[in-house]
Amino acid sequence: xxxxxxxxxxxxxxxxxxxxxxxxxxxxxxxxxxxxxxxxxxxxxxxxxxxxxxxxxxxxxxxxxxxxxxxxxxxxxxxxxxxxxxxxxxxxxxxxxxxxxxxxxxxxxxxxxxxxxxxxxxxxxxxxxxxxxxxxxxxxxxxxxxxxxxxxxxxxxxxxxxxxxxxxxxxxxxxxxxxxxxxxxxxxxxxxxxxxxxxxxxxxxxxxxxxxxxxxxxxxxxxxxxxxxxxxxxxxxxxxxxxxxxxxxxxxxxxxxxxxxxxxxxxxxxxxxxxxxxxxxxxxxxxxxxxxxxxxxxxxxxxxxxxxxxxxxxxxxxxxxxxxxxxxxxxxxxxxxxxxxxxxxxxxxxxxxxxxxxxxxxxxxxxxxxxxxxxxxxxxxxxxxxxxxxxxxxxxxxxxxxxxxxxxxxxxxxxxxxxxxxxxxxxxxxxxxxxxxxxxxxxxxxxxxxxxxxxxxxxxxxxxxxxxxxxxxxxxxxxxxxxxxxxxxxxxxxxxxxxxxxxxxxxxxxxxxxxxxxxxxxxxxxxxxxxxxxxxxxxxxxxxxxxxxxxx
Numbered sequence: 001x002x003x004x005x006x007x008x009x010x011x012x013x014x015x016x017x018x019x020x021x022x023x024x025x026x027x028x029x030x031x032x033x034x035x036x037x038x039x040x041x042x043x044x045x046x047x048x049x050x051x052x053x054x055x056x057x058x059x060x061x062x063x064x065x066x067x068x069x070x071x072x073x074x075x076x077x078x079x080x081x082x083x084x085x086x087x088x089x090x091x092x093x094x095x096x097x098x099x100x101x102x103x104x105x106x107x108x109x110x111x112x113x114x115x116x117x118x119x120x121x122x123x124x125x126x127x128x129x130x131x132x133x134x135x136x137x138x139x140x141x142x143x144x145x146x147x148x149x150x151x152x153x154x155x156x157x158x159x160x161x162x163x164x165x166x167x168x169x170x171x172x173x174x175x176x177x178x179x180x181x182x183x184x185x186x187x188x189x190x191x192x193x194x195x196x197x198x199x200x201x202x203x204x205x206x207x208x209x210x211x212x213x214x215x216x217x218x219x220x221x222x223x224x225x226x227x228x229x230x231x232x233x234x235x236x237x238x239x240x241x242x243x244x245x246x247x248x249x250x251x252x253x254x255x256x257x258x259x260x261x262x263x264x265x266x267x268x269x270x271x272x273x274x275x276x277x278x279x280x281x282x283x284x285x286x287x288x289x290x291x292x293x294x295x296x297x298x299x300x301x302x303x304x305x306x307x308x309x310x311x312x313x314x315x316x317x318x319x320x321x322x323x324x325x326x327x328x329x330x331x332x333x334x335x336x337x338x339x340x341x342x343x344x345x346x347x348x349x350x351x352x353x354x355x356x357x358x359x360x361x362x363x364x365x366x367x368x369x370x371x372x373x374x375x376x377x378x379x380x381x382x383x384x385x386x387x388x389x390x391x392x393x394x395x396x397x398x399x400x401x402x403x404x405x406x407x408x409x410x411x412x413x414x415x416x417x418x419x420x421x422x423x424x425x426x427x428x429x430x431x432x433x434x435x436x437x438x439x440x441x442x443x444x445x446x447x448x449x450x451x452x453x454x455x456x457x458x459x460x461x462x463x464x465x466x467x468x469x470x471x472x473x474x475x476x477x478x479x480x481x482x483x484x485x486x487x488x489x490x491x492x493x494x495x496x497x498x499x500x501x502x503x504x505x506x507x508x509x510x511x512x513x514x515x516x517x518x519x520x521x522x523x524x525x526x527x528x529x530x531x532x533x534x535x536x537x538x539x540x541x542x543x544x545x546x547x548x549x550x551x552x
Contacts, residue, residue, distance in 0.1 A: 422528025
């Protein structure tokens with residue numbers, strides 16, 4: 001029997017649906033593993049297709065293409081390390097989330113996912129059939145078991161693998177980020193190694209897919225829960241992990257342990273990586289956005305520069321007669337600090353033309369919200385014209401507080417292809433802006449230092465659609481609004497719970513009403529980076545037509 005076992009981990013970033021490209025990534029890492037004399041190279045869950053594929057995974061053509069690529073990989077990687085890679089498998093008319101073991105030119109073992117997550121962004125009960133609890137597979141004399149992602153969150157699949165002879169557990173994952181999720185993963189995996197007394201490899205993918213970012217952070221635990229190796233979060237990485245046989249069984253040799261950044265840094269990194277991959281995987285090279293002189297567009301501009309570089313970001317100031325000199329100065333200031341292309345496009349002439357066109361129809365009515373929204377929609381029209389003309393994707397800049405209560409103009413400032421701060425409450429926008437001014441990392445393409453002028457952070461927020469307008473004219477103070485929204489949206493608390501926490505019932509009921517009546521806007525809003533377990537889209541799905549109001 002062998003006394004050593006070398007495993008290569010591919011903490012890799014697939015492209016959704018690019019089965020040939022993803023297979024080539026497997027070949028590249030396999031070649032590295034072969035050069036390192038590894039016994040096995042492991043890839044994350046569903047890697048050959050990408051994850052989370054949603055209903056795409058149900059297309060027979062995709063299923064066939066994925067299996068063909070896996071079978072070809074087996075042939076191409078016959079002489080060298082065993083390959084373990086995730087993908088879909090149709091068997092006896094049922095579709096499974098499978099993990100393929102490739103050895104000697106063939107698929108020699110297939111692990112089928114047993115526990116199917118059906119919460120937050122996951123719909124696996126709808127997409128896949130439950131696989132049986134299978135046994136381990138042989139890699140050069142070592143018995144390896146691979147519970148797939150959710151299967152390792154429960155004790156039955158790992159225990160079955162241990163009882164049927166597994167000596168090492170290699171867990172492939174497609175686990176997307178939300179704040180503080182890493183601790184939950186670690187707690188579950190520690191429980192598994194204590195129960196089975198086996199070393200466990202937690203292998204997670206990285207990269208952005210629509211709203212989700214897979215944050216990597218792969219690690220290895222020895223029995224007892226001792227951390228043997230830790231890969232960084234968010235970065236693609238290839239690691240060669242050494243196991244040795246001891247009197248007490250297999251143990252992983254001590255390896256590098258990356259330090260994990262704090263929560264606010266991970267949130268910001270998600271916003272950057274989500275935009276970077278959304279652009280790269282859809283083929284866009286450049287973005288533009290309306291730069292108002294306010295905090296939201298300032299932070300989005302900074303995220304865009306950190307993700308893509310200043311040379312790929314266009315910022316446009318579109319002032320009306322209500323735009324203050326302070327906002328004009330602040331917008332130009334941050335554009336210079338970031339080094340972006342800056343355009344100045346006044347909307348007064350276009351607004352006058354629209355006002356004159358509508359004047360016969362509006363005669364006898366008082367000016368109000370309609371006229372304010374014309375400004376916003378005119379800005380959206382002009383920004384979309386620039387996007388079409390120059391092939392630059394428009395970013396929208398509404399924070400979670402605004403998205404929640406509909407404090408945004410549909411077909412106006414909601415226009416755009418992606419929103420990096422869609423799941424970031426306004427109070428967090430302020431905190432994140434201050435944090436970015438004090439922190440710079442090598443993954444940021446933007447400049448270090450105070451990139452967001454302090455005046456933008458400190459001044460009262462305003463849409464500037466009428467004289468002396470402030471957000472608090474229409475909404476509760478953001479610290480109150482966000483606290484209520486967090487209870488109603490993120491925690492599913494009742495109105496009575498909010499009142500018991502000290503918030504005015506009339507204010508809570510008004511916020512609840514705004515959340516419900518704004519659902520139609522969210523159905524038409526741009527996707528954005530997911531930071532929480534209750535991001536608007538797949539995490540929280542409500543009907544548009546809905547008369548329910550909490551009676552408590």
